Each structure stands twice: as C-alpha cells, then as structure tokens.
Amino acid sequence: MPFNKNIIESNVSLLLEGETGTGKSFLAKKIHENSNLLGPFIHVNLSSFSLSLIESELFGHSKGAFTGAVTDKIGALREANRGTLFLDEIDSLPIEVQTKLLLFLDSGLVRPVGAMKEYESQVRLICASGQNLKKLVEQGKMRKDFFFRISSGFQYSLAPLRKEKEKIAQVCMSFAQDNNIQVESKLIHYYQNCEWPGNIRQLIGHLRKKTISTKGRVLYFDEIDQSLGHDIAVSNEILGGVKTLKEVQTQYCLRVFHECGEKVSEGARILGITPATLRSYLRQIN
Ligand SMILES: Nc1ncnc2c1ncn2[C@@H]1O[C@H](COP(=O)(O)OP(=O)(O)OP(=O)(O)O)[C@@H](O)[C@H]1O
Ligand SMILES: [Mg+2]
Structure with missing residues (x-):
C-alpha cells in the first residue's frame, strides 16, 4: 500500500495517476476497505457522461429540472455520504463543474440541479487520472485551486x-x-x-x-x-516516427480501433481497456 495508515484512515483527498490498467481503481477500492468509513464506495467514471449529464450525476436533480428528469435523482455526492467517492478520469470534468465541486468540498453542502434545498454530505474523495493534471492546469483546462484541493499533497503515480x-x-x-x-x-x-x-x-x-x-x-x-511479440513489433515499428510513450500508446489504440472495424467495444476488448478509456484516447487524437 503506497499510503500509510494515518493517511488511509484520515478523510484527506487523494489523487491517483497512472496509465490505463495500472491498478488505480483497484487501489482506490483497497484504500476504502482499509479506512474506517462506514458509508459506501461509489465509483463514477466521468468520461462516461455527456457534459450536460455530469452535473446531475454528481449533484443529483429534482423532478422536472430538465427534459428527461422524470424523477428526483440523489446524485453520487449524497450517495457516497460517510463513504468514499471515487471520481475516475477526473480530467474529463468541465471547468464549470470543477467550480461547483470545489464549493461542495469547502461547504459539505449539495444542491441538486433545479432544487431549492441544500443537503449535507460527508465524503472522502479519491480522484484518478491517466493524464498529467499539472499540464491540464498549465493549459487552462483545470482550475489550479481545484487541482490543489483534490490532491492536497497526497498524490501517487502508479508506474506502467x-x-x-x-x-x-x-x-x-x-x-x-x-x-x-x-x-x-x-x-x-x-x-x-x-x-x-x-x-x-x-x-x-x-x-x-x-x-x-x-x-x-x-x-x-x-x-x-x-501475439505479444507482435505487440512489441508494432510498437517498435511506430516508435520511429513518434516521441513519447503516450504517443505510442495512443497510436497503437488507434490502429487496433481501425483494424477491428472501428467498433469501440471490440477495440477495447482486444486492448484490455474499458470502452470509456479507448474513447478518451480517440478524443485526444481528434
Ligand atoms: N495490485 C494488484 N494485484 C492484482 N490485481 C490487480 C492489481 N492492481 C490491479 N489489478 C487488476 O488489474 C486490472 C486493472 O486494474 P484497474 O481497473 O484498477 O486499473 P485502472 O488503472 O483503474 O485502469 P483504467 O485507467 O483503465 O480505469 C483489474 O482487473 C484489477 O483487478
Ligand atoms: Mg479504473
């Protein structure tokens, strides 16, 4: 376990960084199981939601707040009350929602979309990303204060x-x-x-x-x-024209995606990654 007992048992936010499949989700679950939290472990992969749905996925909504909101929705922040909220692919969180999440982290209060009332919720936040978040801050895609708040100095990179x-x-x-x-x-x-x-x-x-x-x-x-030898050969072949491991990974994913008839689920199965992760790689190319 990369964090000591005091950190695991405290409520401090943690940030896990690493390429796909390095064990970020596995580690987040282990940290929750070793903490003293009595509430549930709620896992939200932020890249799975369209921008318009992310806010209600996290904060919930009240019935009639927008077309399609046919019932009240509690939202992940309240569902994870007294437990751990694991926000996977945090790099997919739009700036506006970062601002709203920051307010929640300071106040502990959740206002569902379209609701008048605020609700209290206590959550331990663990975020994960396959991207270098400091770079996103430099590019203006992530708020600096949000970055500091979610890592709080406790950041761990899982090596490939x-x-x-x-x-x-x-x-x-x-x-x-x-x-x-x-x-x-x-x-x-x-x-x-x-x-x-x-x-x-x-x-x-x-x-x-x-x-x-x-x-x-x-x-x-x-x-x-x-067949693994083939993977190495493919990587060596494309290494000639590109610079970083990230580029090799992205190009290899693109190649598999094309070779399997551009089916995301099939490509993800062959690569051993989730469809959401493959989609996020393909988005980086476009
Ligand atoms: N330390 C470990 N020991 C045994 N199995 C592990 C370990 N870490 C990860 N795994 C297994 O490896 C697989 C990938 O791990 P995981 O889903 O946690 O990766 P990830 O970094 O979250 O990937 P992604 O970025 O695609 O979500 C899972 O089946 C998980 O159970
Ligand atoms: Mg994961």
Whole structure:
C-alpha cells in the first residue's frame, strides 16, 4: 500500500495517476476497505457522461429540472455520504463543474440541479487520472485551486508495468496461486520483456486466456505468447516516427480501433481497456 495508515484512515483527498490498467481503481477500492468509513464506495467514471449529464450525476436533480428528469435523482455526492467517492478520469470534468465541486468540498453542502434545498454530505474523495493534471492546469483546462484541493499533497503515480519488472513476476505468481496453477519461470522472464500497453489488466487477461487454452496445470511459452511479440513489433515499428510513450500508446489504440472495424467495444476488448478509456484516447487524437 503506497499510503500509510494515518493517511488511509484520515478523510484527506487523494489523487491517483497512472496509465490505463495500472491498478488505480483497484487501489482506490483497497484504500476504502482499509479506512474506517462506514458509508459506501461509489465509483463514477466521468468520461462516461455527456457534459450536460455530469452535473446531475454528481449533484443529483429534482423532478422536472430538465427534459428527461422524470424523477428526483440523489446524485453520487449524497450517495457516497460517510463513504468514499471515487471520481475516475477526473480530467474529463468541465471547468464549470470543477467550480461547483470545489464549493461542495469547502461547504459539505449539495444542491441538486433545479432544487431549492441544500443537503449535507460527508465524503472522502479519491480522484484518478491517466493524464498529467499539472499540464491540464498549465493549459487552462483545470482550475489550479481545484487541482490543489483534490490532491492536497497526497498524490501517487502508479508506474506502467514495463517499468516494474518485479511487479510482472508478482502478478504472475499471485494469479498462479489464485488459480492453482504454475507459471514457468522462463515464461515470466519473457513477460518481463514485453510492453504491456494495457498494463496489469492486459497481463491478467492474457494469463486467463492462456489458462483456458492450456491442458495441464503449468503455463509454458506457446503461440498465444507470440501475439505479444507482435505487440512489441508494432510498437517498435511506430516508435520511429513518434516521441513519447503516450504517443505510442495512443497510436497503437488507434490502429487496433481501425483494424477491428472501428467498433469501440471490440477495440477495447482486444486492448484490455474499458470502452470509456479507448474513447478518451480517440478524443485526444481528434
Ligand atoms: N495490485 C494488484 N494485484 C492484482 N490485481 C490487480 C492489481 N492492481 C490491479 N489489478 C487488476 O488489474 C486490472 C486493472 O486494474 P484497474 O481497473 O484498477 O486499473 P485502472 O488503472 O483503474 O485502469 P483504467 O485507467 O483503465 O480505469 C483489474 O482487473 C484489477 O483487478
Ligand atoms: Mg479504473
């Protein structure tokens, strides 16, 4: 656990940064489970909502507030009362809603869209992002005060798997233990030299696929693993014309998206990422 007991048990806001599949959601849930909070863990992926719906998703709305508001909606800020609100892909939050959320964080009061009344709610906020938020602040896409408020100095970057060779071995070993199988050490060594653009999610997905297609209880290097070699080859090929790992990742996602007939759900399945994450990469290109 990257945070100590005092931080986990306090109500301080936390910010988790890292590429897709590095374990931000997994860690947020673990932090909640190890805190003393009695309320629920509410996960909202902000990139899944259109700009007009984000506000009512967070703050709720009263019946008739807008076309389509046929009933009252409580909203995530009140649903998470006395618990943890995990705001995933916080970089997707528009400036106007950042301002409103900042007011809530200072006052603890929620006014649903179209409502006269304000309600109290106490939440522990954990935010996650695959983007460098300091850059968004510099570009004027994120309020500086909002950035400081959500990180409060407690910020943690989850490293990509390709930079954490030891973690690759750990994930393989714990997968083997959970599934009562063994993984050949030569195979682990091979995995330690793969790119894993989808990080832990991709590695676990790959191990699952391999376990299903293996007859015995030991996983050895075979043709399924060679497809990972193809991933490396593709990355090397596009590395020539681009500069950063982020660009390699974005271009690879675009390529898979085109090759699978531009179907977001299919592309996301192949890449081992969520459709929302793939959509956010595609948005960066456009
Ligand atoms: N430390 C870990 N040990 C075992 N499994 C893990 C660990 N961290 C993450 N995982 C698993 O890896 C997968 C991806 O993790 P997670 O969904 O938390 O990534 P993420 O960073 O939130 O990705 P995204 O940005 O796409 O939302 C999940 O299936 C999760 O259970
Ligand atoms: Mg996540």
